[in-house]
Amino acid sequence: MNKVVTGPDEAIFDIKDGATLMLGGFGLCGIPENCIAALVKKGVKELTCISNNAGVDDFGIGLLLQQKQVRKMISSYVGENAEFERQLLSGELLVELIPQGTLATRCMAAGYGMPAIYTPAGVGTEVAIGKEVRSFSGKEYLMEYAFDADFAIVKAWKGDTLGNLIFHATARNFNPLMAMAGKITIAEVEELVPAGSLDPDLIHTPGIYVHRIFEGKNYEKRIEQLTISHA
Amino acid sequence: MPLTKEQIAQRIASELKHGFYVNLGIGIPTLVANYIPPGVDVILQSENGLLGMGPFPTADKVDPDLINAGKQTITTVKGSVFFDSAVSFGMIRAGKVDLTVLGAMEVSDQGDIANWKIPGKMVKGMGGAMDLVASARNIIVAMMHTNPKGESKLLSQCELPLTGVRCVKKVVTDLAVLDITPDGFLLRERAPGVTVEEIQSKTAGKLVIPAEVPEIVL
Numbered sequence: 001m002n003k004v005v006t007g008p009d010e011a012i013f014d015i016k017d018g019a020t021l022m023l024g025g026f027g028l029c030g031i032p033e034n035c036i037a038a039l040v041k042k043g044v045k046e047l048t049c050i051s052n053n054a055g056v057d058d059f060g061i062g063l064l065l066q067q068k069q070v071r072k073m074i075s076s077y078v079g080e081n082a083e084f085e086r087q088l089l090s091g092e093l094l095v096e097l098i099p100q101g102t103l104a105t106r107c108m109a110a111g112y113g114m115p116a117i118y119t120p121a122g123v124g125t126e127v128a129i130g131k132e133v134r135s136f137s138g139k140e141y142l143m144e145y146a147f148d149a150d151f152a153i154v155k156a157w158k159g160d161t162l163g164n165l166i167f168h169a170t171a172r173n174f175n176p177l178m179a180m181a182g183k184i185t186i187a188e189v190e191e192l193v194p195a196g197s198l199d200p201d202l203i204h205t206p207g208i209y210v211h212r213i214f215e216g217k218n219y220e221k222r223i224e225q226l227t228i229s230h231a
Numbered sequence: 232m233p234l235t236k237e238q239i240a241q242r243i244a245s246e247l248k249h250g251f252y253v254n255l256g257i258g259i260p261t262l263v264a265n266y267i268p269p270g271v272d273v274i275l276q277s278e279n280g281l282l283g284m285g286p287f288p289t290a291d292k293v294d295p296d297l298i299n300a301g302k303q304t305i306t307t308v309k310g311s312v313f314f315d316s317a318v319s320f321g322m323i324r325a326g327k328v329d330l331t332v333l334g335a336m337e338v339s340d341q342g343d344i345a346n347w348k349i350p351g352k353m354v355k356g357m358g359g360a361m362d363l364v365a366s367a368r369n370i371i372v373a374m375m376h377t378n379p380k381g382e383s384k385l386l387s388q389c390e391l392p393l394t395g396v397r398c399v400k401k402v403v404t405d406l407a408v409l410d411i412t413p414d415g416f417l418l419r420e421r422a423p424g425v426t427v428e429e430i431q432s433k434t435a436g437k438l439v440i441p442a443e444v445p446e447i448v449l
Contacts, residue, residue, distance in 0.1 A: 026279045026280075026298070026302075026316070027298065027302040028295075028302075029279075029295065029296060029298050029302070030296065052316070075356060076356050076357060076358050076359070077355055077356035077357070077358040078355060078356050079355035079356070097354065097356045097357060099357055099358075099359065099360075099361035099362045100278065100316065100320065100357075100358050100359035100362060101278075101316070101317075101319075101320025101323060101324060101359060101361075101362030102361075102362065103316075104315070104316035104317040104319070104320050105317055105320060105321075107317070108317040119324065119362070119365070120324070120365035120366055121324075121361040121362040121365045121366070122361050122365070123365060123395075123396065124343075124393060124395070124396035125361065125392065125393045125394065125395065125396070126392050126393075127357075127361060157296075167313075167315075168296045169281075169294060169296040169297040169313055170277070170279050170280050170281055170296060170297055170298055170299075170313060171296035172280055172313055172314070172315050173279050173280050173315065173316050174315070174316050175315070176315045177315055177316060177317050204315075221295035221296070222295070223293070223295050223298075223304060224298070224302040225298070225301065225302045225303040225304065226293065226303075226304055227287040227303040227304050227305070228287055228288065228289065228290050228293070228304070229286050229287040229288060229289055230289070
C-alpha cells in the first residue's frame with residue numbers, strides 16, 4: 001500500500017466546483033499551505049470551506065477568498081480579513097458561525113461514525129434557533145450534526161507512507177479531527193518518512209483515515225501576532 | 232479612583248487558588264497571568280490546544296507552531312501538554328477547568344453574558360466563548376463598568392445577542408466587584424474612592440447594596 005502522491009496538484013486533482021472541504025489549522029497555525037496554493041492554481045469555485053478561521057487577506061484561506069472561490073465558510077471566528085468582510089456584506093459569501101468546540105466536536109463525530117452530538121454551547125442564544133434542544137440531568141443541550149465533507153485537507157509535522165501522522169505543538173488544533181472526518185483525506189507533511197520509521201506509540205492520526213500524503217515544500221508559517229518577551 | 236485595566240486583572244488574580252486550571256480570554260483577562268500571587272501555582276489552558284501556557288518567547292525562541300487562542304506567539308512551561316481541539320473543548324465541557332475569565336460587552340443581573348456580536352456591524356464570530364460560558368464551573372467577567380458612551384454594561388437584560396445564559400458568577404469592573412446572586416448584582420467591593428452612589432448610578436441592572444461595602448485592596 002502506498003498513499004504517497006507527487007505533490008499538492010495530484011493530491012487535489014479530483015476536487016471539483018461545489019465541493020465541501022475541511023481545512024485544518026487555527027488562525028494561520030498548522031494550515032495546509034501547499035494544498036491551498038494548489039486550489040488557487042486549479043481555480044475550483046463555489047467551495048464550502050469548514051475551517052475554524054478564514055485566514056488573513058493575503059494568506060491561508062484568504063487566498064481562496066481573493067479569487068472568489070469560496071461560496072460558504074463554516075467557521076467559529078473570521079476576524080482579521082477585510083476581503084472576507086467585503087464579500088460577506090455584499091452577499092457574495094455565505095457564512096455560518098458556530099462555536100469552536102461545536103466545530104471541533106462535529107468533526108470528531110464524523111470521524112467516530114456518530115451522526116450527531118449534544119452540546120450545551122449556544123443554548124439560549126441565536127445559535128440554538130431551529131435546533132433540537134434536549135434536557136439531560138436537568139441541563140439543556142443542542143443537537144448538532146456530524147459534518148459531511150467531501151475532502152479533508154490537513155497539515156502534519158511528520159507522516160509516513162501509510163498515512164500515519166504526528167503533529168507539532170499547537171499546530172495540531174483541528175488537523176487530527178478533520179483528518180478523521182473527510183470522505184477523502186489529504187495530508188501534507190513537513191517530513192515524509194518510510195512506514196515503520198515512526199514510533200507507533202507516538203502517532204496521533206492512524207493512517208487508515210488518510211488517503212493521500214505528500215511532503216510539502218517552502219512552508220512560510222506566517223505568524224499572525226508576533227509577541228516577544230524582552231526579559 | 233477607578234481601577235486601571237491592569238488593576239482589574241490584579242484583583243481577579245487574587246481569586247486564583249493553588250492548583251487551579253484557568254482559561255483566560257483575550258483583553259483584560261490575558262493580563263491576569265501577570266499578577267498570579269506568589270505561592271499560587273495555576274495551569275493556564277489555551278483552548279487551541281495547550282495546558283501549561285508560558286509567557287511570550289524571547290526573539291530567538293519564537294515558534295510559529297506555538298501560539299495561544301489569541302494567535303500570539305507563546306511558550307510552554309514545565310509539564311505542559313498539547314492536544315487537539317476536541318480534547319480541548321472536551322475538558323472545558325466536562326467542567327475540568329476551574330475558572331474562566333473573559334471580557335464582555337454586557338452582563339445581566341441574572342448572569343447572562345453578551346460578548347460576540349453587534350448587529351449591523353461586522354460580526355467576527357464567537358470563537359470558543361459560547362463553549363466556555365456554557366460549561367465552565369466558575370466564570371468571572373472582566374470589563375469596564377460603562378461603555379465608551381458612558382452607558383451601563385450591567386443591565387437587567389442584555390440587549391445584544393447572548394453568548395450564554397445564567398452563567399456568570401462574578402464581575403470585576405473598574406468601579407466594583409459584584410457577585411451574581413438570585414437577587415441581582417451584589418456589590419461586594421468598590422474601587423478606592425469610588426462611592427456606592429456612583430456605582431448605583433452607573434448600574435442599570437438590579438443592584439443589592441449591603442450595609443458595608445469595603446474598598447478593593449490590591
